[in-house]
Amino acid sequence: MTDSVLYTRDGDLGIVTVNNPPVNALSQHVRLGLSECFATAAADDSIATILICAGRTFIAGADISEFDKPMGPPDFLETLAMIEDAAKPVVAAIHGTALGGGLETALCCHFRVAVPSARLGLPEVLLGLLPGAGGTQRLPRLIGPEAALDAITTGTPMNSAAAHAAGVVDAIVDEQGLLEGAKAFAREVVATGQPLTRVRDLNDKVSAVDPAIFVATRKKVAQTKRGFEAPLSCIACVEAACTLPFDEGMARERELFQGLRDSVQSAAQRHIFFAQRAATKVDDMPADTKPQRIERVAVLGAGTMGGGIAMNFANVGIPVIVLETEQALLDKGLGIVRDNYERTAKKGRLSSADVEQRMGLITGTLDYADLADADMVIEAVYENMAIKKEVFAKLDATTKAECILASNTSTLDVDEIASVTSRPDKVIGTHFFSPANVMKLLEIVRGAKTSHETLASTLAVTRKINKVGVVVGVCDGFVGNRMIHRYGSQASYLLEEGCLPHEVDAPIYDLGFAMGPLTMSDLAGLDVGWRIRQGKGLPASLPAGERYCEISDRICEMGRFGQKTGDGFYHYEPGDRNAHRDPSIEQLIVEYAREKGIERRQIPASEVIERLMYALINEGAWILEEGIAQRASDIDVIYVFGYGVPAFLGGPMFYADQVGLDTVYRRVCEFAEADPASWKPAPLLKRLAESGGTFN
Ligand code: 3H9
Numbered sequence: 001m002t003d004s005v006l007y008t009r010d011g012d013l014g015i016v017t018v019n020n021p022p023v024n025a026l027s028q029h030v031r032l033g034l035s036e037c038f039a040t041a042a043a044d045d046s047i048a049t050i051l052i053c054a055g056r057t058f059i060a061g062a063d064i065s066e067f068d069k070p071m072g073p074p075d076f077l078e079t080l081a082m083i084e085d086a087a088k089p090v091v092a093a094i095h096g097t098a099l100g101g102g103l104e105t106a107l108c109c110h111f112r113v114a115v116p117s118a119r120l121g122l123p124e125v126l127l128g129l130l131p132g133a134g135g136t137q138r139l140p141r142l143i144g145p146e147a148a149l150d151a152i153t154t155g156t157p158m159n160s161a162a163a164h165a166a167g168v169v170d171a172i173v174d175e176q177g178l179l180e181g182a183k184a185f186a187r188e189v190v191a192t193g194q195p196l197t198r199v200r201d202l203n204d205k206v207s208a209v210d211p212a213i214f215v216a217t218r219k220k221v222a223q224t225k226r227g228f229e230a231p232l233s234c235i236a237c238v239e240a241a242c243t244l245p246f247d248e249g250m251a252r253e254r255e256l257f258q259g260l261r262d263s264v265q266s267a268a269q270r271h272i273f274f275a276q277r278a279a280t281k282v283d284d285m286p287a288d289t290k291p292q293r294i295e296r297v298a299v300l301g302a303g304t305m306g307g308g309i310a311m312n313f314a315n316v317g318i319p320v321i322v323l324e325t326e327q328a329l330l331d332k333g334l335g336i337v338r339d340n341y342e343r344t345a346k347k348g349r350l351s352s353a354d355v356e357q358r359m360g361l362i363t364g365t366l367d368y369a370d371l372a373d374a375d376m377v378i379e380a381v382y383e384n385m386a387i388k389k390e391v392f393a394k395l396d397a398t399t400k401a402e403c404i405l406a407s408n409t410s411t412l413d414v415d416e417i418a419s420v421t422s423r424p425d426k427v428i429g430t431h432f433f434s435p436a437n438v439m440k441l442l443e444i445v446r447g448a449k450t451s452h453e454t455l456a457s458t459l460a461v462t463r464k465i466n467k468v469g470v471v472v473g474v475c476d477g478f479v480g481n482r483m484i485h486r487y488g489s490q491a492s493y494l495l496e497e498g499c500l501p502h503e504v505d506a507p508i509y510d511l512g513f514a515m516g517p518l519t520m521s522d523l524a525g526l527d528v529g530w531r532i533r534q535g536k537g538l539p540a541s542l543p544a545g546e547r548y549c550e551i552s553d554r555i556c557e558m559g560r561f562g563q564k565t566g567d568g569f570y571h572y573e574p575g576d577r578n579a580h581r582d583p584s585i586e587q588l589i590v591e592y593a594r595e596k597g598i599e600r601r602q603i604p605a606s607e608v609i610e611r612l613m614y615a616l617i618n619e620g621a622w623i624l625e626e627g628i629a630q631r632a633s634d635i636d637v638i639y640v641f642g643y644g645v646p647a648f649l650g651g652p653m654f655y656a657d658q659v660g661l662d663t664v665y666r667r668v669c670e671f672a673e674a675d676p677a678s679w680k681p682a683p684l685l686k687r688l689a690e691s692g693g694t695f696n
Helices: 028-043 064-068 076-085 101-108 123-127 135-143 145-154 160-166 178-191 212-224 230-243 246-261 264-278 304-315 327-346 352-361 385-398 414-418 452-464 480-497 501-511 517-524 526-535 551-557 583-596 605-625 632-642 652-659 661-674 683-691
Strands: 005-010 013-018 048-053 090-094 097-099 111-114 119-121 297-300 320-323 362-365 376-379 404-407 427-432 441-445 468-472
Touching: 005 028, 013 028, 013 178, 028 076, 048 178, 064 264, 076 101, 090 101, 090 178, 097 101, 101 119, 101 135, 111 160, 111 178, 119 160, 123 145, 123 230, 123 264, 135 145, 135 230, 135 246, 145 212, 145 230, 212 230, 230 246, 230 264, 246 264, 264 632, 264 652, 297 304, 304 320, 304 327, 304 352, 304 362, 304 427, 320 327, 327 352, 327 362, 352 362, 376 385, 376 452, 385 404, 385 414, 404 452, 414 427, 427 452, 441 452, 441 632, 452 468, 468 632, 480 501, 480 517, 480 551, 480 583, 480 605, 480 632, 501 517, 501 583, 501 605, 517 526, 526 551, 551 583, 605 632, 605 652, 605 661, 605 683, 632 652, 652 661, 661 683
Parallel strands: 013 048, 048 090, 090 111, 097 119, 297 320, 297 376, 320 362, 376 404, 404 427, 441 468
Antiparallel strands: 005 013, 427 441
């Protein structure tokens, strides 16, 4: 027997214990161990078998790292069939998370008991897969196709109570007494002679199903998961469960699973799964670095950013105090926070008691003295170095010595900000993305003097507030905005050279991005960049030989700042976020090119994609070269969670690897030859291209 699965006897019961830290994934040796243990259980005189897991969780799924290589024996389905075919009752005892192959294993047991804190689900779709060990055939048989479609196409897990109500779990047992509860349940089943439930044989819920539910789910998925292949295959499998005999449904599931497993989309989504976890690891941080406790937080500024940041903490029960300079601004800001919560409550996603509980955790103040017991302060004031320095000097004087001072700057030098304090080791950047209560990404900016403890504490609190944190170094724009600057510049050069706005945006949208670069600028507000450029004295201050496009400035001069004014690169109707082509802007672009003597040409969509994507990738390579990001996959995480790049593309650096770095480098060199002012091929890209390497 393997060490990771153990068979023991507890009186008349057989106990199979899986012990494969950290999450008891169904690695090859676990499948082998399960097969051996269930064979032993079948042969002995035990009256029933309990399947339980050691450590923090029930089986959390297949071992995702095995999907990149051929799967060694035994096959999942053979192992699970042994469990389902067992002549004696098998009871799954569930704690932690029974996910993916873990829940599929539990569905092959004849009964399931769980502790109240357990969660059960089939999240394969989030990895670009479908439940490939019978989940698409068994879950609909157990809970009906409609509920199963929802669970399988969204990947959202159910809590124990919901799983019990739906019939996935037969009994909820005491949180501290899972094994005891499972044993009592098993003995009761035997004593009362309860028949064994084999889910594969339940057909009531999957016969005479209204096909309209599949049409409706396909429509929903087309809207919410545009471009993702896996949800459509999930629907096809559940449909098969409702129209084909079990074995044929299983064959269909297998065929579609293998197609997805071998797809680039799933490879990209699996890459993002591991990348997200790798991003929180800091290469030089000693493993025993202890995070400080962060139990009280303060936020400076009650504007859109400050309010959104404060909500993140209140959402997880951390009290937060918001400081403003004037009562009216404070009232307005906290009013917007309340409106946000109430809007969520109206959609049924929060109760009114939740709204009050969260608002109760947010207090306002005008007095720095009230920040004295905060463990962390996040500054979200106007993006201006002089103001930030003034604020940090004040914070240094008024907060306790161990308090972490974080700046929500999106571009400024964190080291310069830290220099005005007596505790640069406690200063860090926390770059939230707007809207801060919604966007998952947090760029954690590590200054030259930021201590490991400060970094570890910030990483821990990032996880607590359910954000995806990525540690980056100090430079203008950090990782995300520095790269997006190159992308935005290329978008404007494409306008000069021949494209109209929709011809820049459409290819990128079709590639899968949430929106194209110009629609994104309209959403973010064109005035933001305009004011920064004005502040830098551009274009007058432009160094010789640098390229500059004034189209965006001219649009701003017309008072068109994007969606918020109803006009930008596009026109927007009141109450409608759809971008409409605007002939006046198209004319402005054509006339601008004429004025500058630029001969416009027809630019193919393929070149639009190359110019935009390679601008990101080349800058990403510079960022890696300079050590601003620790690893290419960190950049991918930033782009997927902060910039609307779909997970199925795996982020810009993963995308580059798929295209082939030799191709990317060759095109970047060609672009640089045509336009040396805006393209500087990155040495890392060159080295990797020449050595046949990849970023990831
Ligand atoms: C599947 O089941 C397919 C089948 O239907 C069909 C087969 C034919 N495999 O997230 P954490 C690692 S697909 C390998 O930080 P938490 C993770 O990388 C699978 N490794 O902990 C990390 O490693 P490291 C369906 C895995 O407490 C460490 O474990 N299942 C796996 O915040 C800790 O993870 C899923 O999609 C895995 N399955 O969250 C569930 N899972 O320390 C995926 C985790 O080196 N997993 N690792 O960075 C999760 O959702 C979360 O990990 C979980 C724990 C909620 C379980």
